[in-house]
Amino acid sequence: MNKFVEFRNKAVENISKVIVGKEQVIEHIIVSFIVSGHVLLEDVPGLGKTKMCKALSKTMNCSFKRIQFTPDLLPSDLTGIYFYNQGTKEFEFRKGPILSEVVLADEINRATPRTQSALLECMEEGQVTVEGNTIELGKPFFVIATENPVEQFGTFPLPEAQLDRFFMRLSIGYPEYDEEIKIINRFIEEEPLEKLNSVISLEEISYVQKNYNKIYISEDIKKYIVDLVRATRNHKEIELGCSPRATLNLMKGCQGLAAIKGRDYVILEDIKDLAVPIMAHRVIVKNDMSNSRNKSEKVIENILNTVETPIERS
Known part of the structure; x- marks a missing residue:
């Protein structure tokens, strides 16, 4: 890790x-x-x-x-x-x-x-x-x-x-x-981007991209991810819910986030951190002709607050 x-x-x-x-x-x-x-x-x-x-x-x-x-x-x-x-x-x-x-x-x-x-x-x-x-x-x-x-x-x-x-x-x-x-203050005298150096090698990139999927996900966490995604398909404010691609992406994202946090397992906070950026653009909110980001994000936040977590179920 x-x-x-x-x-x-x-x-x-x-x-x-x-x-x-x-x-x-x-x-x-x-x-x-x-x-x-x-x-x-x-x-x-x-x-x-x-x-x-x-x-x-x-x-x-x-x-x-x-x-x-x-x-x-x-x-x-x-x-x-x-x-x-x-x-x-x-x-x-x-x-x-x-x-x-x-x-x-x-x-x-x-x-x-x-x-x-x-x-x-x-x-x-x-x-x-x-x-x-x-x-x-x-x-x-x-x-x-x-x-x-x-x-x-x-x-x-x-x-x-x-x-x-x-x-x-x-x-x-x-x-x-x-x-x-x-x-x-940072940009007043120089452009920091011009002096920026590379700090990560191709070998390091290859390692993290090949090994992030070894992070453990418990059965309860898997079920919670599925519950969140399925809730978008039945929500009263959503016309079109998330596809299974969202389920897989949320799983992968949580594995990647857990890894860079130094954990070899996914926790609920990982899901709550990534649910909005991964799911909000994948839903169509009813009566929202512009499909604005704010409305879809609020709906996902509402789902996070209403779907029972594994702790609540137990």
Whole structure:
């Protein structure tokens, strides 16, 4: 367990040199990275989404690409193309930005559904298909997609089936007063991101990604996870509940969180910590045309407060 705790501490400490006061968000992103999930960051501009992603890639010593999604972006702009090299008289493959280890899909809801689908296929299958040729993506492969929840003009909102592909939906949020003073002091003379060093090796990444699933989950905890997910399918305020993918993701997330906390077993607090970011974007709330984050999160919190825990049942 020491390797997981060390992994978490080094990552949080290093990223926190750039991002001020958002330790829980950083921790949730690290859990997603460990279990090979992907993150949707939903926030207004200027809160540090891009810096968060760059700081993560530098910390993990991973290759990084940022893709600005626009309505005229094509799937081939992501995956790459085959072009004819007149010098060698052969077709050669020119890699697209998606063939990187850490990818920032900036303002994903500004691209057309066709381009969104190309990205989400890479996330789900771990491969790209270009002109009939399948190219495996390397490991690690981690996507952080962003979208502005306020501005809807000229956007193509992600449908529920595509939202379900994201492991977590997170929000960085505005800083506290003291945190904003620290941001001014930290950035007044230099850009901390430029001096950020890599502190985690590929071997460490491979170890945590291969071994997090050995964390023990008791039968009572398994039943509680299933009870929470099934409660979304019968809730009076929910039109469409969570699928079994949510069940599996909540299980994996709890294993990853328990590991970086130094435990070889999952506890109730792990579930309560991750239920909202893993489940809220997977439900459709009744009479909510905008499918706003706040309403869906409140419904999941209500379910957490009403579903009996194993302790209560016993």
